[in-house]
Amino acid sequence: MTSNPPEFPQMSRQSPAHGWPQNPKSKIDGFGIQPPLDDITREFQPQLRKFAVEVMRPIGQRLDRLPADQIIAEGSEFWTFHKRYQELGVELSMLAQMEPEARANLFCVLLEELGYGDGGLAISVAAGMLPTYVSMLFGNQFLMERFPETELGCWGITEPDHGSDSIDPQGMVRHPGAKYGRPNTVARFYKDKIILNGQKSAWVSNGTCAKHCILYCAADFGDGPSVEGGCVLVIPLDLPGISRGKPLEKLGQRGDPQGEIFFNDVEVSLDYVLAGPEDYLRAVYCIHSEANALMGAIWTGAARSAYHLAHAYAHERKQGGVPIFNHQLVAYKLFHMFRSVEAASSLTRRVVHYNMTSDVPALQAAMCAKTLGTQTAFEVSSEALGIFGGNGLTHEYPMEKIMRDSRASLIEDGTNDVLAIKGGYYLMDPDLL
Ligand SMILES: Cc1cc2nc3c(=O)[nH]c(=O)nc-3n(C[C@H](O)[C@H](O)[C@H](O)COP(=O)(O)OP(=O)(O)OC[C@H]3O[C@@H](n4cnc5c(N)ncnc54)[C@H](O)[C@@H]3O)c2cc1C
Known part of the structure; x- marks a missing residue:
């Protein structure tokens, strides 16, 4: 048979199939299956x-x-x-x-x-x-x-008594008939200033050392604090009355120094209000749409690193007389890890593109990116640890650390469970947003 090209219009692609080698192969580079970049x-x-x-x-x-x-x-x-x-x-x-x-x-x-x-x-x-x-x-x-980016900032949301509650200002996941109770951080508004009292939880990333903070608090205009009518401030953390807790000892993400921030009659001018009560829901929506989507990207990267390390190890480690990659089950597992990483990366990039090019970003889409990216990091690093065998459990090899870091990510920025419940409600009725 001759291999003349067919006589219909050529598809525009870089290399027509009839020009490929007889035994075609494509070597995907370390950045994965990514569409062309700018x-x-x-x-x-x-x-x-x-x-x-x-x-x-x-x-x-x-x-x-x-x-x-x-x-x-x-x-x-x-x-x-x-x-x-x-x-x-x-x-x-x-x-x-x-x-x-x-x-x-x-x-x-x-x-x-x-x-x-x-x-x-x-x-x-x-x-x-x-x-x-x-x-x-x-x-x-x-x-x-x-507050230039050259100085380290932090994000003060969660409080000792309000973890999941604090990412749910509309009360969407609140138990029927229940109340959220008194907020731990209250901004008392006066004509020309705010007085802050209370504390944020020990989970504030960079909380022990940041120079400034984007802070969620309950707003009090003289008739008591209201969580629903909260506000968002951006404040310096060297003001009189601000103190920090002890750095938190924890399972994973130990390179992120977390700790409490305390406020004792801290006075700030109204210039530091990013969003007052009338803008509170809009601000929370905006911040979480960005943060959840970008979390998806970070943890996709962690998942890719676990996959690459396991892939390399599978070529080095010999058992059964051959590098373990040759065992079908190991190749099968690596294939599924690769597939998961690519799926997380594709979704995250799709969500970030959608949100950055839309008039109003989709928070439910950002929640998909966060939950998929973090879940992928945890699953892929757990599987990768298995490929390292006993070595995977030791400090000598990087895998147990990536798995610990990834486990923490399932809780961070809203537990994946609570995000999925809220995301489900948003899908049911976007007017709830
Ligand atoms: C690594 C890391 C980094 C973080 N960084 C920051 C930060 O920078 N700034 C900050 O302010 N906070 C930060 N956090 C805090 C994080 O946002 C909270 O840990 C998270 O929202 C969960 O709150 P919680 O830990 O109090 O758990 P809880 O809210 O006490 O939840 C306990 C359990 O109950 C479930 N649950 C709770 N409420 C409901 C509900 N209504 N319906 C169904 N199930 C429910 C949860 O899913 C969870 O399994 C960070 C946390 C981690 C782990």
Whole structure:
């Protein structure tokens, strides 16, 4: 048989099938099955991967072994990491000027690569930039300039008595007939100032060392605090009356220094209000739409790193007389890990693109990205640990740490269970949003 091309119009593709080698193969590179990127993102991606592998991963592993209070000590590698991150030059001001599609690309790639390096440190960067980023989204020039991204920020939402409650201002998942009870952080509004009292929980990422905070609190105009009528402030954390709790000892993401923030008659001017009670739901919606989607990207990166490490190990480790990759079951597992990582990456990028190019982002879509990205990181790192056999359990190998970090991600930014319940309600009736 001759192999002449058929006489209908050629499909426009780079390499027509009749020009392929007889035994075609495609080698997917370390960034996976990604659609073409814009020029800026394509340039940054390999630099970010190098930074993730050569800087973040080793620093993250060393920080993981330290007692929590030493992580933020002067001279700790936590600070070296943040300095080196700043030197990469991926600035919010640059992102803001990009077209929405390109911005979505770079945001996803940036956070995937940071997650590839170290989940806890990636969260520290993301929480660190959040106050500046949200101030930009709200077009609040004063707060943007007052709190530059070069200084570490944090996000104070959860309270000792309000974890899941605090991400549910509309009371969508509240038990029928129940009440949320008294808020722990209250902003008492006066004509020209606010007085803050209360505390945020020990879970505030960077809470032990951040310079400023985007803070959710109940608003009190003289008739008592109301959770439903909350407000969002962005405040400096060096004001009189602010103190910090002890750094939290925890299972995973140990490179992210978490701890309480206490407020005792803290006075701030009204300039620091990002959203008053009338804008509260809009602000929470905006912040969680961004944060949930970007969490999807970070934990997709962690999942990819677990998959790559397991893939490499399966070529090194011999059992049954051959590298374990040759055993069908190991190849089968690696295939499913790869598939899961690609699915999480595709969904996350799709959601971030959708949200960054829509008039109003879809919070329910962002919840899909968060829950899928984190669940994938946990499942893939657990499977990867199995491929490492007994070595997977030891501190000598990276896998148990990625699994611990990923386990924490299922709870972070709203447990996946509560997000799924809320997401389900939103799908049922978007007017609930
Ligand atoms: C690594 C990490 C980083 C974090 N970073 C930050 C941060 O930067 N800033 C910040 O403020 N907070 C942060 N958090 C806190 C996080 O948002 C909360 O832990 C989370 O919202 C859950 O709250 P909780 O831990 O109090 O659990 P709880 O709310 O006490 O939940 C306990 C259990 O009950 C279930 N549950 C609770 N309510 C309901 C309901 N209505 N319906 C069904 N099930 C329910 C939950 O799913 C969970 O299984 C972080 C947490 C982690 C783990």
